[in-house]
Amino acid sequence: MDLSFIKTLGLKPENAGTSTGQKYLVSDEYITSHSPVDGREIGRVSITTREQYEQVMEQAEKAFINWRMMPAPQRGEIVRQYGNALRENKDALGRLVSYEMGKSLQEGWGEVQEMIDICDFAVGLSRQLYGLTMHSERPRHRMYEQWHPLGIVGIISAFNFPVAVWSWNSMIAMVCGNVCVWKPSEKSPLCSVACQNLMQNVLKDNGIEEGVVNLINGDYRVGEYMTKDNRVPLVSATGSTRMGKIVGAEVASRLGKTILELGGNNAIIITPSADMEVVLTGALFGAVGTAGQRCTSTRRLIIHDSVYDEMKEKLVSAYGQLKIGNPLDETNHVGPVIDKDSVNTYLDALKAIENQGGKLLVEGGVLEGEGYESGCYVKPCIAEVTPNMDIVKTETFAPILYIMKYSDLTEALSIHNNVPQGLSSAIMTDSMREAERFLSHEGSDCGIANVNIGTSGAEIGGAFGGEKETGGGRESGSDSWKAYMRRQTNTINWSEELPLAQGIKFDL
Numbered sequence: 001m002d003l004s005f006i007k008t009l010g011l012k013p014e015n016a017g018t019s020t021g022q023k024y025l026v027s028d029e030y031i032t033s034h035s036p037v038d039g040r041e042i043g044r045v046s047i048t049t050r051e052q053y054e055q056v057m058e059q060a061e062k063a064f065i066n067w068r069m070m071p072a073p074q075r076g077e078i079v080r081q082y083g084n085a086l087r088e089n090k091d092a093l094g095r096l097v098s099y100e101m102g103k104s105l106q107e108g109w110g111e112v113q114e115m116i117d118i119c120d121f122a123v124g125l126s127r128q129l130y131g132l133t134m135h136s137e138r139p140r141h142r143m144y145e146q147w148h149p150l151g152i153v154g155i156i157s158a159f160n161f162p163v164a165v166w167s168w169n170s171m172i173a174m175v176c177g178n179v180c181v182w183k184p185s186e187k188s189p190l191c192s193v194a195c196q197n198l199m200q201n202v203l204k205d206n207g208i209e210e211g212v213v214n215l216i217n218g219d220y221r222v223g224e225y226m227t228k229d230n231r232v233p234l235v236s237a238t239g240s241t242r243m244g245k246i247v248g249a250e251v252a253s254r255l256g257k258t259i260l261e262l263g264g265n266n267a268i269i270i271t272p273s274a275d276m277e278v279v280l281t282g283a284l285f286g287a288v289g290t291a292g293q294r295c296t297s298t299r300r301l302i303i304h305d306s307v308y309d310e311m312k313e314k315l316v317s318a319y320g321q322l323k324i325g326n327p328l329d330e331t332n333h334v335g336p337v338i339d340k341d342s343v344n345t346y347l348d349a350l351k352a353i354e355n356q357g358g359k360l361l362v363e364g365g366v367l368e369g370e371g372y373e374s375g376c377y378v379k380p381c382i383a384e385v386t387p388n389m390d391i392v393k394t395e396t397f398a399p400i401l402y403i404m405k406y407s408d409l410t411e412a413l414s415i416h417n418n419v420p421q422g423l424s425s426a427i428m429t430d431s432m433r434e435a436e437r438f439l440s441h442e443g444s445d446c447g448i449a450n451v452n453i454g455t456s457g458a459e460i461g462g463a464f465g466g467e468k469e470t471g472g473g474r475e476s477g478s479d480s481w482k483a484y485m486r487r488q489t490n491t492i493n494w495s496e497e498l499p500l501a502q503g504i505k506f507d508l
Contacts, residue, residue, distance in 0.1 A: 001328070003099070005092035005106060006042065009194040015168035017217030018052045019333065021210045022200050025052045031217060036102040036336040037326055039374035045189040048216040053225045056214045060152050060179045060288050061231065063211030065178030068149050068177040076126025078206055083119030085198045086112055093194055095165065095328065101162050101187050101288045102376065103335040104327045108219050113402035115167040117460045118476060122171040122472075123332045125481055129176065134205030142493030149487040150257075154226035156237040156247070159338050160293045160397075162188035163195050166260070167238045168460070168476045169484075170213065176484045181214045181232070183223045184332040187338055192217065194376055227251050234259070238295075241395070241421070241469045247469075259483055260471025261464070263395040264423030265445075267300035269438065272307055274428035275452070280314050282426065283401075288322060288380045289456055291337050292399035295470075296456040297447070298422040300392065301403045302412050308405050312361065315403070319362045322380060325371050336376035337398060342401035345380050351402075352391040353406040359384040364400070393500075395421060409434055417445045423466030424448040424455040447474070 014025030017031065030044040048056075067075070086093065090112045097432050098108035113347045134143040153173040162184060170180045184192035196215045203212060211255035216222055220243075225248040226232050236259040237247045244262040251258045268286070272280055286298030296434040303311050327335030337343055343366060350364045364381035371377075380399035387404050406412040416425065425446040435451045437443055447466035448458060458464050465471065474480040500506060 001038070004096040005404050008092040009096060010088065010197040011043055011096075011190055011194060014044050015046075015190060017112055017193065017215065018048040018056065019058050019196050019200070019215040021063070021208070021212050021214055021404055022203055023210060025055065026200035027052060029044040030112040031186050031189050034101050036376040037328065042100060043190055043358065045217050047218040050225070053216060053222070056181060056211075057152070057229065057231055059211030060181055060214055061211075063142060063214070064149075064151055064179045066209065067212050067409065070177075072126040072129055072175055072177065075177065076123040077206065078202060079119050079171050079174055080123045081124070081128070081202045081206070082199060083116050085202055086116050086119065088256045089198060090116070093191075096194055096216055097162055097191055098327045098335070100190050101159060101161075101329055102338055103293075104331055104335055107290060108327070110367060111161060114460060118164075118167050118171050119178060121460055121477060122175045125172065125350075126175040129481065129485075136491065138493070138499045139215070140493065142492045142494065143490065145487055145489050147176075147482065148488055150233045150484060150486055151178060151318055152232050152237040153178045153180050154229075154232040155180055155182045156223050156226070156239065157182070157184050157447050158238045159185035159187035160290060160295070161238075162303050165238050165475070166192070166195065168464070169259075169477040172481050173484045174213070174477070176481055178484055179212050179214070181216060183218070183226060186217070186219050189217050222409050223247075224250070228254070230254055230256075233257060236473070236475065237261070241471075244471050257483070259465075259473035259475060261295065261466075261473055261475060262471040263421045264295040264297070264466065264467055265299050265393065265395050265419045266296055266424040267302055267416050267426075267493060268298055268455060269409075269416060270301060270303045270307065270311060271404075271427065271429040271431065271434055273430040273434075274307070275430065276307070276311065276314060279311065279428045280318060282428070283315065284318050286456040287401040288334050288399045288455040291334055291378070292380070292503065293337060293342075293397045294456050296458065298455045299395070299400070299402060301401065302387075302415050303403060304407050305405045305407055305410075312384075312403060315401075316361055319380060319382060321445060323381065324367060324377055334380060334399065336374060337378055338376070340375055342397060343376060343378060345396060346400065349391060349394075349396040350381070350402055353385065355382045356389045356391055358389060358391070358402075361403075371433070376441045387418065393419045394451060409437060413438070420469040421466070422446045422468035422469040424450070426450040426453060426455050428452055466477060
């Protein structure tokens with residue numbers, strides 16, 4: 001297999017994993033990155049020590065003092081150049097994402113394109129950090145609000161989007177005047193070093209001091225350095241609901257802020273009027289894309305009983321045509337899951353389906369033999385279930401699709417919303433009434449609600465996030481930039497008197 005893209009990105013068998021922006025710090029302990037594609041060791045990344053973390057934070061605090069005073073459009077220019085660096089390295093970085101994480105090459109390239117898109121968005125945003133002006137009730141007074149950067153933004157990202165989610169946060173945070181400290185998943189550390197290598201080049205070319213964009217690497221203990229650190233006013237964390245509850249409680253205990261992007265249990269409601277070809281495409285990619293390891297992966301299909309048998313037949317037939325194998329081979333649809341722990345979680349879910357009375361329409365299992373030596377390739381499967389089964393309400397990060405029936409839209413909405421998670425959702429219909437009801441107050445309770453597209457794959461222009469156990473945070477587009485800033489209300493008295501608000505008299 002041609003792995004020249006690793007060298008293109010400046011990666012070596014031993015890669016430093018702690019960076020103060022333009023300089024790497026090396027420790028004596030390492031994370032070894034193995035590809036789920038073939039089990040091969042790709043390289044090692046040093047684990048951030050407590051002492052190195054303190055060096056990073058000291059540099060970040062110093063850098064913030066000057067970075068915040070740089071005009072926002074100039075900060076945007078740095079982000080613009082980083083976007084260009086990503087364009088030049090899209091192929092190599094996309095291949096690394098695919099090889100280290102296991103998603104298809106098309107999805108790897110797509111993830112880097114998402115980074116490029118958010119850079120473009122952030123560049124425009126750097127000239128649009130608007131505040132409001134308001135009329136004062138007092139004569140010759142002016143009121144307005146403005147936004148200031150928070151300081152150090154901590155970013156904890158997950159393995160399934162090893163580069164894009166960092167960029168959603170960091171590019172927005174940077175143009176807002178913040179400095180960033182990134183703790184990536186220990187399951188995909190080389191992707192983070194590659195991104196930092198590219199960023200270092202841009203920062204050096206522009207004479208930007210140490211500490212603006214920083215990298216720390218390690219397991220959850222390194223993440224805890226940030227969650228417990230009063231110098232980090234905002235922690236944006238992506239991962240499981242279990243992890244999010246720990247991070248949220250820890251940061252809240254010191255009155256810090258969080259953006260939490262956690263679990264999803266996403267469903268598509270399929271109505272009698274739906275275009276079945278559109279349904280099939282949306283459901284299939286949503287269920288098996290990234291081997292079911294997206295937070296927006298389609299996990300449940302809620303199908304009207306009048307089209308249930310037809311849809312079931314089409315799905316089973318389509319699953320029979322899926323090609324599973326090396327994700328760098330573009331003829332394959334599905335790659336591996338991230339590691340053997342994920343394989344075991346998948347197998348446990350299959351047992352739970354059968355124990356709880358579900359029926360496997362497309363059998364699951366672990367693939368063996370030539371091309372599957374890593375032990376991380378599993379079969380995408382379909383299970384016929386009832387909506388109240390415990391396993392159906394649980395997010396399993398694997399390509400398992402649950403299908404179930406409904407008889408009217410009220411029932412479908414009840415089934416749809418009766419799970420702890422609330423990230424992404426969709427309805428497939430040609431009925432305006434059904435679509436509008438799904439989007440209304442009595443409809444989907446998710447942060448994302450789509451009509452005639454699937455649950456998976458969000459554009460960067462809209463704010464991304466969910467409700468309930470998904471965490472409630474928002475990243476990326478729209479006005480989510482406000483989460484990375486503090487609002488300040490200003491009142492200016494340009495009169496020669498001092499009238500008090502609400503007409504209060506305080507005469508001596």
